[in-house]
Amino acid sequence: MSAIRNHIEGINSTGRLALSIFLTAGFPAIEGFTRLAKSVLDAGADMIELGIPFSDPLADGPVIQHSSMKALANGVNMKNVFLFADEIASYSAKPVILMGYANPLLKYGLTNFYSDCINSGVKGIIIPDIPAEEYDDFFKGKPKGLDAVLLAAPTSGSERIKMIDAKSRGFVYCVSTTGTTGAGSIKKDETIKSISVTRKNVTQNKMMVGFGISTPEDIKTFAPYCDGVIVGSALIKYINNYGPLETPDFIRGLAGAL
């Protein structure tokens, strides 16, 4: 049984949605990053998605591109990411998930990567450039205790969503809109329509919605159609504007809408 799934289910059984928060590992600085992540959890986040910075993040919009570049300039590499994960996982029982592009994993060596995930308490991985067709090849040696979360998109259609649902573990990551992360102005009706299609076809997994969710109002809008929401760019933007110390305020605002 998946620890991530259990966790979401536990939250849902109390009558609320789960809130997953994306942080770029080592952004805005290596120093104090773990403190930032802990404060995010304390303020009401239910899980942390730790972004592994990459030079060419092609599914990301300008905000996460920038945070990724900043983290790389700070000298963040896979070793830092696992140290962060380990510290966060030791602090809280809430799941830590790594999110990153395939190439740095490949270079690190997948066998090493998986065993370091287990050793540092990482419960799941999200690799946006590994679609269902590449899943079997890429995740061949993945241990059972580590969930690979797949994404479903507005373009996927019922057939693909069923295939994605069958392969994904932990939850299905429902991409709310075509586009990169941090899309901003979501077309409400269109988005609800596309999320509903995913919702209908995800029968074996919990479903979390992400991409372009930035306010408590967004959360209320999508609440009836999902088991949880993922917020990334909006928080990074907030950190850019107000600094990491103010982050708990932002998280509390989101958590209030769950």
Place this chain on the structure above:
Amino acid sequence: MKTSYNYPNSGGKFGPFGGRFVPETLMKPLIELEKVYNDAKKEKTFVNELALLQKDYNGRPTPLTFAGRLTKHFGRAKIYLKREDLCHTGAHKLNNALGQILLAIKLGKKRIIAETGAGQHGVATATVCAKFGLQCTVYMGEEDIERQKPNVFRMKLLGAEVKPVSSGSKTLKDATNEAIRDWVTNVETTHYIIGSVVGPHPYPVMVRDFQSVIGKEVWKQIMEREKKLPDHIIACVGGGSNAIGIFYPFVNNREVNLHGIEAAGLGIDTGKHCATLTLGTPGILHGMKTFLLQDEYGQVAPVHSISAGLDYPGVGPEHSILKQIKRVKYSSVTDTEALEGVKLLTQMEGILPALESAHAVAYLNKLMPKTKKDQIVVVNVSGRGDKDLNTIINHFEN
């Protein structure tokens, strides 16, 4: 033939290379594109329409020119030049853009996007968009906009919007990232015309098919002239579309030696080069698994070449398999050697090659001493050098 070459497989894999490493949003559009393309290439109307455009609009077949003075200069094998520089718009890029614009129309798309390095693919795409009345946006790195000004102006004149890309190294790699991001966002209305044999399946195989017209013509032309196949074919490799185009029809004829020439920039020991197949390791970028220049953490390395069209840290996945099975020999040529190549071809034959193509020309200095008088060498002159005059002038006047 028992060992006949048969890549890619149905999943777009060239052995361990290729594939489709893209966000889920693009999977269905890629599958649809693959289907439409596979149907189209069997349709007589599509094949005939494309052939007519290649002839009447692009000016194909391009000549295979015997390089008499150049041959005499080396005193070894006979040298022929495949004249892709005489294609409409000045390079082989239109071969592919024409094929893909017909597919875009079949797909019902109203908007076209493209990435460009040297601007040749951007110009080719803007050209077909003008001809067929489609909206066109071209992504181009800020550094390339600076060094390829005439092509930027041409694209604008053709009605395209040129979007400067300021992220990363501000060159072809970053322009490709932005084009993919645009496609992910506007996939319902937009077709992405990739300019080389790179990207997720079906692009590498589709662009190969459209560019193979080069090699097919060479086969026919050299058989008419010499009654035998060439001993050596040389082409430059950035993403590698002109090279795949001229190599592919000869891949099963092992007596034809194939040479892919990468850009060694300031030298392969300097870290300022883009000799991906010479020094790269397998990785994943732009939707494909292929050789890649990257650091020890899997971050894509900054690369350099005097030629904007070769300035790319990856390479088409088919080149990766051709390297692995040792069917093509990959070598590299420095910026300085390429500039000497420009001079050599211009002064010996009156043909000004693009800086990209000059890498292939420059390799003659290394290959020719090893050839014999009864042999034949074909060089793919993939484009003309007018666009590079600024860079060339700066070099020779300093």
